[in-house]
Amino acid sequence: MFYREAGQFKTSYQSDQAMFPILQDRIGMAVILAVAFIVVPLTANDFFLTSIMIPFLVFSLAAIGLNVLTGFCGQLSLGTGAFMGVGAYAAYKLTTIFPDVNVVLFVLISGFFSAGIGAIFGLPSLRIKGLYLAVTTLAAQFFLEWCFIRIPWLYNDNASGAIEVPKREMFGVIVSGAEATPLARYFVVLGITVFIAFLIANVLRGRIGRSWMMIRDMDIAAELMGIRPLQTKLMAFAVSSYICGVAGAMMVFFWLNAAEPSSYSINLSFQILFMVILGGLGSLSGAFLGAAFIWILPVMLKFIPSAIGLEIGAETVEHLTFMVVGGLIIFFLIVEPHGFARLWQIAKQKLRVWPFPY
Amino acid sequence: MKHLKTLALGTAVALGVSLGGVTPQVAQAEDANYVPLLTYRTGPFAGSGIHIANGMADYLHMLNERDGGIGGVKLAIEECETGYNAQKGVECYEATKGKNALVYNPYSTGITLQLIPKASVDKIPVLSMGYGLSAAADGNTFPWVFNVPDTYWDGASVVIKYIGQQEGGLENLKGKKIGYIFLDAGYGREPIPLLEQLAEKHGFELLKYAVPGKEMQNQSSQWLNVRRDRPDYMIMWGWGAMNPTAIKEAVKIRYPMDKFIGVWWSAGEDDAAAGGAQAKGYKALNFSGVGMDFPALQDIKKLVVDAGKSPTDVESMGGTLYNRGVLNSVIIAEGIRAAQEKTGKKVITGEDMRIGLESLNLDEARLAEIGLAGFAHPMKVTCEDHSGSHPVFIQEWDGEKFVKVTDWIEPMTDTVRPLLEAAAKEYAEKNAPWPERTEPCAN
Numbered sequence: 001m002f003y004r005e006a007g008q009f010k011t012s013y014q015s016d017q018a019m020f021p022i023l024q025d026r027i028g029m030a031v032i033l034a035v036a037f038i039v040v041p042l043t044a045n046d047f048f049l050t051s052i053m054i055p056f057l058v059f060s061l062a063a064i065g066l067n068v069l070t071g072f073c074g075q076l077s078l079g080t081g082a083f084m085g086v087g088a089y090a091a092y093k094l095t096t097i098f099p100d101v102n103v104v105l106f107v108l109i110s111g112f113f114s115a116g117i118g119a120i121f122g123l124p125s126l127r128i129k130g131l132y133l134a135v136t137t138l139a140a141q142f143f144l145e146w147c148f149i150r151i152p153w154l155y156n157d158n159a160s161g162a163i164e165v166p167k168r169e170m171f172g173v174i175v176s177g178a179e180a181t182p183l184a185r186y187f188v189v190l191g192i193t194v195f196i197a198f199l200i201a202n203v204l205r206g207r208i209g210r211s212w213m214m215i216r217d218m219d220i221a222a223e224l225m226g227i228r229p230l231q232t233k234l235m236a237f238a239v240s241s242y243i244c245g246v247a248g249a250m251m252v253f254f255w256l257n258a259a260e261p262s263s264y265s266i267n268l269s270f271q272i273l274f275m276v277i278l279g280g281l282g283s284l285s286g287a288f289l290g291a292a293f294i295w296i297l298p299v300m301l302k303f304i305p306s307a308i309g310l311e312i313g314a315e316t317v318e319h320l321t322f323m324v325v326g327g328l329i330i331f332f333l334i335v336e337p338h339g340f341a342r343l344w345q346i347a348k349q350k351l352r353v354w355p356f357p358y
Numbered sequence: 359m360k361h362l363k364t365l366a367l368g369t370a371v372a373l374g375v376s377l378g379g380v381t382p383q384v385a386q387a388e389d390a391n392y393v394p395l396l397t398y399r400t401g402p403f404a405g406s407g408i409h410i411a412n413g414m415a416d417y418l419h420m421l422n423e424r425d426g427g428i429g430g431v432k433l434a435i436e437e438c439e440t441g442y443n444a445q446k447g448v449e450c451y452e453a454t455k456g457k458n459a460l461v462y463n464p465y466s467t468g469i470t471l472q473l474i475p476k477a478s479v480d481k482i483p484v485l486s487m488g489y490g491l492s493a494a495a496d497g498n499t500f501p502w503v504f505n506v507p508d509t510y511w512d513g514a515s516v517v518i519k520y521i522g523q524q525e526g527g528l529e530n531l532k533g534k535k536i537g538y539i540f541l542d543a544g545y546g547r548e549p550i551p552l553l554e555q556l557a558e559k560h561g562f563e564l565l566k567y568a569v570p571g572k573e574m575q576n577q578s579s580q581w582l583n584v585r586r587d588r589p590d591y592m593i594m595w596g597w598g599a600m601n602p603t604a605i606k607e608a609v610k611i612r613y614p615m616d617k618f619i620g621v622w623w624s625a626g627e628d629d630a631a632a633g634g635a636q637a638k639g640y641k642a643l644n645f646s647g648v649g650m651d652f653p654a655l656q657d658i659k660k661l662v663v664d665a666g667k668s669p670t671d672v673e674s675m676g677g678t679l680y681n682r683g684v685l686n687s688v689i690i691a692e693g694i695r696a697a698q699e700k701t702g703k704k705v706i707t708g709e710d711m712r713i714g715l716e717s718l719n720l721d722e723a724r725l726a727e728i729g730l731a732g733f734a735h736p737m738k739v740t741c742e743d744h745s746g747s748h749p750v751f752i753q754e755w756d757g758e759k760f761v762k763v764t765d766w767i768e769p770m771t772d773t774v775r776p777l778l779e780a781a782a783k784e785y786a787e788k789n790a791p792w793p794e795r796t797e798p799c800a801n
Contacts, residue, residue, distance in 0.1 A: 178475035315399035
């Protein structure tokens with residue numbers, strides 16, 4: 001009843017090929033954007049913005065990046081953390097060499113460095129598949145992390161080995177560094193994430209995205225039908241790494257303010273991979289849902305004991321959070337291996353036939 | 359299966375709704391001074407972190423129990439678990455800073471580095487007691503950061519000075535080989551510029567052995583290199599699981615333990631005990647008293663630990679790291695007291711706390727008054743010098759406990775101080791535009 005598209009006739013190809021062909025989807029999207037751009041900035045406090053919304057958007061973007069590669073092109077990667085690191089270090093080097101250029105521009109450009117590196121490490125994907133490919137991307141992770149530690153040029157010979165984000169302004173508003181207000185940083189992160197998400201949504205619906213999915217579903221058949229595996233796979237690696245690189249640069253510039261090499265360790269790669277798997281492979285909304293589950297849920301869970309008046313030590317809360325989140329991951333993966341995106345589809349179907357299910 | 363799916367759907371919806379519902383409440387107690395403690399009782403560094411966390415929390419709780427807080431105002435103490443992880447540390451900072459937090463003790467150089475730029479913006483001082491950014495000792499550049507009683511550079515200079523004493527003078531260091539094994543993170547890399555400078559000045563060779571954080575518990579390759587290079591002395595900057603592993607490996611290759619010197623964070627009893635009987639002779643720097651023979655510690659035992667108000671194991675009380683945590687809280691408490699005196703307010707803010715820490719003067723009389731005579735070297739902070747470069751001593755593991763073997767040794771202030779100032783200047787330049795100090799000196 002709520003989700004019925006009956007009566008919505010499409011009279012042109014344009015409306016048939018629209019991104020959101022159903023009216024309810026369009027309304028839903030408009031509501032989500034309105035909440036993100038208007039309601040959240042008006043109501044949220046600093047903690048909500050800096051510790052929940054900004055990391056959530058950064059991780060969502062990174063999950064979209066990995067989803068392009070793993071979910072849509074079927075190439076398993078464990079190098080996400082390192083590719084994010086490449087973006088962060090590239091943006092840091094660029095902005096310290098050219099301090100007067102707009103930092104957002106550099107964040108977007110830094111993705112190209114990451115894309116280049118990603119494409120190089122994507123070369124083996126032509127010969128090896130599946131878990132074996134995961135192992136070669138693991139090599140990328142370790143090699144790049146080694147570079148972040150061992151090449152002092154990358155962090156401007158800083159004695160502590162960390163990159164520290166300098167203060168940068170955009171149109172007279174400070175957007176990075178410690179003095180930047182959470183609101184300014186939130187808007188930059190939100191703008192970039194929404195922009196790239198819409199861009200990718202369109203790429204995925206077109207020729208390029210379809211060729212990725214063909215490679216994923218059956219590469220030999222795709223090859224026979226005229227898809228060139230080398231270019232297609234490398235493009236998936238490059239696009240995925242580009243998005244991850246931008247997310248990594250945003251992570252240090254608009255969220256953390258300073259990053260050590262350990263911020264881009266294998267743990268980050270796994271975190272993003274779990275977001276993608278849990279959210280749903282091959283689904284953009286899944287990337288957002290997965291990021292929300294992996295990042296927002298543990299942060300929020302920590303506040304539950306004190307909110308209901310229980311006096312528990314900080315470390316017990318931490319352990320409980322681990323257990324609850326771990327248990328929920330297992331539960332959801334057993335019940336719905338296709339992730340939250342699939343659950344959302346089921347929910348949509350139920351809403352459509354309610355109250356007379358068949 | 360169908361029911362399970364419905365259940366999953368229901369759970370997802372419930373989670374989504376509750377996520378929207380639970381928003382952290384920023385409760386502000388009007389009649390208490392709020393001290394957040396960023397601690398880590400989980401993760402790979404918990405072995406060291408638990409003792410520190412217990413020491414810090416117990417002393418502050420004891421003040422609440424015994425004196426009803428400081429200056430008649432109770433302390434509101436809240437722990438936030440960081441797991442030694444910089445991201446979680448920042449999250450803890452953001453979650454607690456709105457409750458009128460007075461001071462932050464991150465207990466991680468990584469977290470400290472992230473908080474330093476925020477301190478001047480949010481007007482909350484950072485107290486990194488014997489860790490963090492060495493250059494922060496320059497109060498003119500870093501008015502909001504304190505690293506009493508010593509920086510890592512002070513510590514490294516004391517080790518070299520001590521080695522010089524053993525060799526009969528610093529001039530005899532020429533041609534010697536000194537190994538430096540360190541945790542490959544901001545923490546372990548911090549002293550390298552100074553050690554390199556001293557190596558050049560005194561003509562010894564510095565051999566560096568980096569231990570990556572995730573391979574702390576497997577140091578055989580590093581120690582194989584040590585065995586090959588045969589350095590005359592070994593210096594260690596380790597933390598968490600790295601310390602006991604290094605001492606075990608040193609025992610395994612039969613490195614002479616009396617020539618193996620750790621920084622004050624490698625001075626835990628558990629660390630040395632891991633090496634067994636052969637670890638006897640292992641040395642470490644220290645600046646806080648060892649043992650339980652202090653009235654304040656007895657008060658903690660009586661009022662907090664024996665009363666069951668703390669997770670502390672009575673056995674671990676009086677240990678090096680536990681007492682270090684206590685000393686950290688003593689500095690916080692004295693800072694609050696000084697701030698109350700200077701400003702005349704009872705409930706203070708982070709800005710007042712900065713003034714209090716800047717006028718910290720913990721002399722012998724005051725130490726005796728708070729029941730900690732001889733617990734630490736008298737400390738004084740000035741507006742220019744936020745560290746003070748106070749003397750430290752060296753303790754030796756006798757197989758069962760640490761024994762103080764030297765007198766207080768002064769750091770090489772004449773070498774360290776110019777380097778600190780140069781490093782502070784460089785930091786400000788790299789992070790340009792770094793805010794100029796506008797806070798007036800309260801002393």
